Amino acid sequence: MTTVLIVDDEPQILRALQINLHAHGYTVVPAPNGTAALLAAQTHAIDVVVLDLGLPDMDGLEVIAGLRGWTEVPIIVLTARHGSLDVVEALDAGADDYVTKPFGLDELLARLRAASRRAGAQAAEPLVETPEFTVDLANKRVTRRGEAVRMTPTEWNVLELLVRNPGRLVSQQQILSEVWGPAYAKETHYLRVYMAQLRRKLEADPGNPVHLLTEAGMGYRFSP
Amino acid sequence: MTTVLIVDDEPQILRALQINLHAHGYTVVPAPNGTAALLAAQTHAIDVVVLDLGLPDMDGLEVIAGLRGWTEVPIIVLTARHGSLDVVEALDAGADDYVTKPFGLDELLARLRAASRRAGAQAAEPLVETPEFTVDLANKRVTRRGEAVRMTPTEWNVLELLVRNPGRLVSQQQILSEVWGPAYAKETHYLRVYMAQLRRKLEADPGNPVHLLTEAGMGYRFSP
DNA sequence: CCCGGTTTTTACGCCTTCTTGACGCCCCTG
DNA sequence: CAGGGGCGTCAAGAAGGCGTAAAAACCGGG
Numbered sequence: 001m002t003t004v005l006i007v008d009d010e011p012q013i014l015r016a017l018q019i020n021l022h023a024h025g026y027t028v029v030p031a032p033n034g035t036a037a038l039l040a041a042q043t044h045a046i047d048v049v050v051l052d053l054g055l056p057d058m059d060g061l062e063v064i065a066g067l068r069g070w071t072e073v074p075i076i077v078l079t080a081r082h083g084s085l086d087v088v089e090a091l092d093a094g095a096d097d098y099v100t101k102p103f104g105l106d107e108l109l110a111r112l113r114a115a116s117r118r119a120g121a122q123a124a125e126p127l128v129e130t131p132e133f134t135v136d137l138a139n140k141r142v143t144r145r146g147e148a149v150r151m152t153p154t155e156w157n158v159l160e161l162l163v164r165n166p167g168r169l170v171s172q173q174q175i176l177s178e179v180w181g182p183a184y185a186k187e188t189h190y191l192r193v194y195m196a197q198l199r200r201k202l203e204a205d206p207g208n209p210v211h212l213l214t215e216a217g218m219g220y221r222f223s224p
Numbered sequence: 225m226t227t228v229l230i231v232d233d234e235p236q237i238l239r240a241l242q243i244n245l246h247a248h249g250y251t252v253v254p255a256p257n258g259t260a261a262l263l264a265a266q267t268h269a270i271d272v273v274v275l276d277l278g279l280p281d282m283d284g285l286e287v288i289a290g291l292r293g294w295t296e297v298p299i300i301v302l303t304a305r306h307g308s309l310d311v312v313e314a315l316d317a318g319a320d321d322y323v324t325k326p327f328g329l330d331e332l333l334a335r336l337r338a339a340s341r342r343a344g345a346q347a348a349e350p351l352v353e354t355p356e357f358t359v360d361l362a363n364k365r366v367t368r369r370g371e372a373v374r375m376t377p378t379e380w381n382v383l384e385l386l387v388r389n390p391g392r393l394v395s396q397q398q399i400l401s402e403v404w405g406p407a408y409a410k411e412t413h414y415l416r417v418y419m420a421q422l423r424r425k426l427e428a429d430p431g432n433p434v435h436l437l438t439e440a441g442m443g444y445r446f447s448p
Numbered sequence: 449c450c451c452g453g454t455t456t457t458t459a460c461g462c463c464t465t466c467t468t469g470a471c472g473c474c475c476c477t478g
Numbered sequence: 479c480a481g482g483g484g485c486g487t488c489a490a491g492a493a494g495g496c497g498t499a500a501a502a503a504c505c506g507g508g
């Protein structure tokens with residue numbers, strides 16, 4: 001699980017990023033200003049920093065310097081100023097990458113992945129593992145004892161939903177409406193077919209599943 | 225059933241979305257301008273808002289502000305302007321997500337599902353614990369001395385109702401009408417059967433229950 | 449237009465769960 | 479002490495959910 005420290009003084013952007021990054025499997029630590037950011041960086045195990053240069057209490061460059069004094073955690077700078085000197089200065093101060101506002105979430109996600117990948121520390125773990133198989137949420141890859149397992153789009157969607165809620169019981173309606181759409185909430189038979197396929201591909205004994213469990217009448221549960 | 229408020233001033237788009245979303249199981253409330261949107265949001269039970277920023281009578285940001293004044297319903301913004309400041313401002317104003325035109329229906333559907341999922345996923349609910357067993361409301365999981373205990377749907381519904389009212393007396397009618405439906409308010413025998421099953425699964429001495437107590441003639445009580 | 453892969457249907461046997469009935473216990477009341 | 483109502487227990491039949499396999503429909507690319 002990757003932990004991201006987000007530093008931005010605009011509460012709504014902070015909130016939006018928090019929601020969206022969390023939805024993509026990141027743990028988010030928010031900070032509204034430079035002081036809170038430097039404090040949070042010391043009290044949490046941060047993997048990547050996303051830093052808006054425009055802060056109320058101190059210059060973004062000072063925050064970078066304050067971090068670089070003791071850590072080499074990747075820093076991605078957010079800047080509204082298009083093509084100004086800010087970027088150069090930020091990179092000089094020790095930032096690793098930058099994104100200019102307005103930015104697409106996809107772009108930020110890509111750079112987050114790139115940053116944590118460069119950090120080399122495979123701390124970038126959108127990986128869910130079981131003794132039998134591992135699911136790579138970021139790359140949409142499933143491997144079973146080292147062998148890649150092919151998934152159809154629907155199979156993947158069902159698996160992803162279950163795997164993103166480990167241990168939690170996911171109701172049939174929830175799976176159906178998220179994967180097929182709300183109109184299909186009653187088509188429980190689809191689920192039986194696809195759960196059977198997933199088990200055949202992932203379980204050692206598909207007839208007696210260990211990780212993809214049925215709770216009769218209620219839903220399904222992924223158990224690591 | 226998910227209800228979507230769609231705000232767009234172009235009749236063709238409004239109509240196309242209406243048809244397509246309805247085909248995917250959504251109930252659609254259309255609004256051609258900001259005034260109608262704010263009105264409709266108060267007269268219908270809206271689950272998600274899809275908002276085009278370019279409106280004739282008021283700025284899209286004002287619509288967002290008007291909604292955010294009293295509701296936290298997810299807002300997905302439609303914007304034609306690629307890479308402008310609009311998106312940042314919209315997120316700043318309280319929008320949750322955005323889609324740039326032209327967009328694929330699939331993309332919009334995915335974001336609708338994501339939005340309503342996030343709205344549905346409320347804050348984590350607490351564990352209810354007793355010396356004998358623990359009930360995890362969020363994950364629908366019951367454990368007894370570390371061992372998971374399987375519950376049937378009806379068993380779970382009864383248990384959940386009692387556990388959500390710790391220490392409080394819950395009348396037989398209330399349990400019956402909430403779990404089986406109002407028509408079953410007289411079928412007190414069902415309760416005896418299911419209380420016996422719950423006790424057998426959860427109590428150390430099912431004959432002398434400590435946590436699932438009977439108040440003769442009145443109802444049942446969960447005591448932590 | 450055909451082909452391969454994917455999704456949706458269909459069919460069927462098994463198993464869980466719900467419902468229902470029978471019975472005995474306890475306590476309260478007459 | 480007898481009777482009755484409420485409760486707990488047990489068991490069995492009915493109903494519906496589940497797993498599996500395989501065929502049919504669908505879809506995008508060559």
